[in-house]
Every structure is written in C-alpha cells, then in structure tokens.
Amino acid sequence: MAVSLREYRARIKSTESMKKITRAMELIAASRIIKAQQRANSAAPYARELTRAVSAVATYSNVDHALTTEPESPDRAAVLVVTSDRGLAGAYSSSVLREAEGLVEKLKAEGKKVDLYISGRKGEAFYKFRARPVVEAWTGHSDQPTYEVAKEIGSTLIDTFLAGQGEGAEGVHEVHVVYTQFKSMLVQEPHAVRLLPLEVVEGEAKPEPGDVLPLYEFEPSAEAVLDGLLPQYVESRVFFALLQAAASELAARQKAMKSATDNADELIKKFTRVANQARQAGITQEISEIVGGVNALADATAAND
Amino acid sequence: MAEALHVELVSADRTVWSGDASQVSAHTVEGDIGVLRGHTPLLSLLSPSLVEITPATGAKVFASVDGGFISVANDRVSILAEHITLGQEINAAQARADLESAQASAGVNAEFDAGVRLAQARLDAALKAS
Numbered sequence: 001m002a003v004s005l006r007e008y009r010a011r012i013k014s015t016e017s018m019k020k021i022t023r024a025m026e027l028i029a030a031s032r033i034i035k036a037q038q039r040a041n042s043a044a045p046y047a048r049e050l051t052r053a054v055s056a057v058a059t060y061s062n063v064d065h066a067l068t069t070e071p072e073s074p075d076r077a078a079v080l081v082v083t084s085d086r087g088l089a090g091a092y093s094s095s096v097l098r099e100a101e102g103l104v105e106k107l108k109a110e111g112k113k114v115d116l117y118i119s120g121r122k123g124e125a126f127y128k129f130r131a132r133p134v135v136e137a138w139t140g141h142s143d144q145p146t147y148e149v150a151k152e153i154g155s156t157l158i159d160t161f162l163a164g165q166g167e168g169a170e171g172v173h174e175v176h177v178v179y180t181q182f183k184s185m186l187v188q189e190p191h192a193v194r195l196l197p198l199e200v201v202e203g204e205a206k207p208e209p210g211d212v213l214p215l216y217e218f219e220p221s222a223e224a225v226l227d228g229l230l231p232q233y234v235e236s237r238v239f240f241a242l243l244q245a246a247a248s249e250l251a252a253r254q255k256a257m258k259s260a261t262d263n264a265d266e267l268i269k270k271f272t273r274v275a276n277q278a279r280q281a282g283i284t285q286e287i288s289e290i291v292g293g294v295n296a297l298a299d300a301t302a303a304n305d
Numbered sequence: 306m307a308e309a310l311h312v313e314l315v316s317a318d319r320t321v322w323s324g325d326a327s328q329v330s331a332h333t334v335e336g337d338i339g340v341l342r343g344h345t346p347l348l349s350l351l352s353p354s355l356v357e358i359t360p361a362t363g364a365k366v367f368a369s370v371d372g373g374f375i376s377v378a379n380d381r382v383s384i385l386a387e388h389i390t391l392g393q394e395i396n397a398a399q400a401r402a403d404l405e406s407a408q409a410s411a412g413v414n415a416e417f418d419a420g421v422r423l424a425q426a427r428l429d430a431a432l433k434a435s
Contacts, residue, residue: 042319049315049383053348053376060346147317147387216378219335219349228350228374232387239317 005282008275012268019264025088026257032143033185033250039144040182040243047236054198054233060216063223066165067158067230068198074173077107078115078135078160080153080195080238082179082245083123085142089249090256092180092188093122096245099190100178107176115160115172119153119242135160143249145242147235153242154235161196179241180248186255188248195237198230309361310342312382314368316389322366328359329382331375340377347377353423355430356384367392367433369426372419390427392434400428 057063081100083093100123104114118124118137127134136156141149163171175196181189218225309325329340332354340347351373358366373386404424411418 039318043317045313045315045320046317046385049313049376049385053374053383053385056346056348056376056378150317151387216346216348219333219347224334225348225350225374228372232373232385236317 005275005278008271008278012271012275015264015267015271019261019268022257022260022264026254026261029250029254029257033247033254036143036243036247036250037182040240040247043236043239043243047240050229050233050236054229056216057218057222057226057229063226065223065226065230066162067196067234070197071164071173075112076115076164076172077112078117078157078172078175079103079107080117080119080157080175080177080241081123082177082241083118083120083126083142084245084249085121085139087122088256089253092249092252092256093120093126096178096180096190097123097126099192103176103178103192112173117153117157119149119245141242143246145239145246147239150239150242151235154238155231157195157238158231158234177238177241179245180252182244182247182251185251188251195234198233310340310380310382312358312384314356314358314366314384314389316385317387321368321389321391322358325361326358326366326382327361329375329384330357331370331384332356333375338375340375340382342380344377344380346379348374349376350374351384351386353419353426355426355433356389357433365433367430369395369423369430371423390430392430392432395427395431395434397428397431397435400424400431404428 058068079100081096083096087093104116107114116127116132116134118127118134119139120142121139124134124137124139138149138153157175160171161173161175164173165171174194176192177195178190178192181191183189309327310329312322312324312326312329313320314322327341331338331340332352333349334352335349338347338349351370353371354369356368356370358368360366368389368391370384370386371388373384373389375382375384404421404427407418407420407424411421
C-alpha cells in the first residue's frame, strides 16, 4: 500500500472540485454559443445587403476605387490574426496561430514584408513571448465582439492600406485576415482570406450582354457611393470574421471542457477503486493480525497446560 | 410587378424592420427622397436623419439612421446603416438631452454637425412615434 487511504480521499475530492469547474465552464460555453450563433445570424442580412449593393455598383458602373485596385508590385502585407482572449479552449488559439504562421511564411517567401495586427490576448501573448513586433492589438472582446470593435479594426486596416497606395510610401499593399471558420459545433477550421484589395465576385449575376442594364442612379455619384460603401463592406467583413471566431472559440471551449469533465470522471472512478482496494487491504491486515494474536495466545495457554 | 414595396431596414447587428410598404421617405446627402412603387433603381448615401416608412397596413414607422445608404431595385428597398433605432425604442426626454449636449459641444456649426443631426433625428423619431 504505497499511498494511504486518506491521501486517495483527498485526491478524489480535488478531482471532484476540478470536475465541477470544468463542467460549469462547459455549460457556460454551451449557453453562450447559442447567443453567438444568433448574433452571427442576425448580422447576416447586413452583410448580404451590403454585398448586393457593392456588386450592384461593380456591375452597373465602371468605377475604379482605391480599395479595389491591385497594386503593381505588392511588397508589404498586413495580416490580422483573430484569436481568443482566454485559453482553456483546446487547440483553438494554437491552430489559428499555426495557420497565421503558415501565411506569414508564404508571404515572406513571396518577398513581402509582413505587419502583424492581432485581435485577442492569446495571440498578443504568443508574439510578445517570441519578441516579434505587432503593429496593433485589440483585446477584451473575443467572445462577444461588437460592431464598434470591428469598425475600429476595419478602419485601421483601411487606413494602412490607403497609406500604402503611393510609391514607396508607408503602409501596406494587401491585407489578409486569419480567423476560425465556424462550420458546425464539431468542426471549426482556421481560414485565411485576403481582405484588401477587395474582390467583388459574389452577389448578383452579371447581366447577359444583350440585356438592357437597369439604369442605376447613384447619388451623389458612383464614386461617392463607393467611397461610402466599401469601408462599410470591409468593416462588415471584419465583423463577420470576429463573429465566426467567437462562435468557434465557444464551441472549441465547450468541446475541451467536455473532455476535461469526462477525464475527471474517469480519474474519480479509478481513484475510488484504488481507495476501496486500499481500505480492504487494511481491513484484511487487521483481521489477520487479530487472528494471529488469538492463535498465539491459544498456543501459549496450550503450552502452559 | 409586386403589389407593394418590400422594405428592409437593416443595421449592422440585426434586421430592425422588414415588411411591405406603400412609401418610404429618407434624407440623402443630396436632399429628401420619397420612394414609391416602380421607382427607378437607385443607390444613394444617407445623411444622419429620420427615415419614414408607410407600411401597407398599420401605423407609420419612424427610425433614425446614423448614415449608411438606401438601395432601391425591382421594388425592393433596403436601408442599411451601422445603427438604426426605431422611434418607439427611443426615450424622448433622453433624446432631447442628447440633442442639447450635442448642440452645446458642436457650437456655431451645429447645423452641419453629424452628431447634432443624428440626435435631432432620434428626437424626431421618438416624438413622431409616440
């Protein structure tokens, strides 16, 4: 009997309280994830209408905008990495960071200089620990992103992108976003997309060459409308990425906490068995000691007679 | 062609109002527009202002928008802005106080300040809805 019964009991107790904590976190994540999904769904109409409007402008007018023009020789890129603020979500943060590292390597191999923008404390800590410079980091909103945050991130990215327009200027020539796509409760995949320059592909079908174009009126002008529309479009894309990341984070946390709870259950079962064995061994030893003592006494009296 | 306009009032995080309407009025950066059935396709930027919808049935709907744009095509009207609030969701007294503080901070250019116009729109929406 290596460890005493008391120690086993203490271990069972601490495992039980740990199980309570992980179970509570699992339930919290499960209840929040529904809200996060609802938020993602209720933000969808805005993104859909914006996409429709942007593609209407792109289809029915021939206007070039700074945000949609491909730079001639892109050699600077910005990468926005969307991570979580808190851990205990399994491989969630590390897998999105791994995807980001892959993208950064790829961009560097193409001869581009990469500026990092981070959302979420986990990502910030990751780069701080490795002493790699981060241009800007936003934290404190990863499980409930608001549109204000998305707007701030979006306008920062647009500003650096626009600053990179001139020849040899500061700023960047393209902007990428790495976030986790929420596919289902079980599957969340890290995903890298290019945010800027914009490619408007989805949305309304192009009219047939023979069709008469419906005459869209742009007020005050197509350029001004695009000026107003495109930043909002970018911000809504960032918002979409943040919402997806939030839902993924909660799903990953729920999954991680569920397996932690299951493991705690297993441990408790194992410890209970070992503790019972230890107790039984103690009882058997006591009985055999008593029996041994009685026998010795009986032998002694028999010898005296 | 559809019987009525289909209107959607969408803010960044939710659909504020959607349904059929006979008329929509809004204030663009160029001036007031009213949209009826059969309006020509239009895409226009809105200024922070009051949007007025006359639904097919029921009372008029008033909402304040903080900019954004209106798009009209095939008798579908969508009004998009980052923040849209329906008149009945706004507290008139609060809106009045907001307007006063916005006017005070804007000073002489109060008429052209976006904050003042948004506050004015919120107050209008609240008063008209009640």
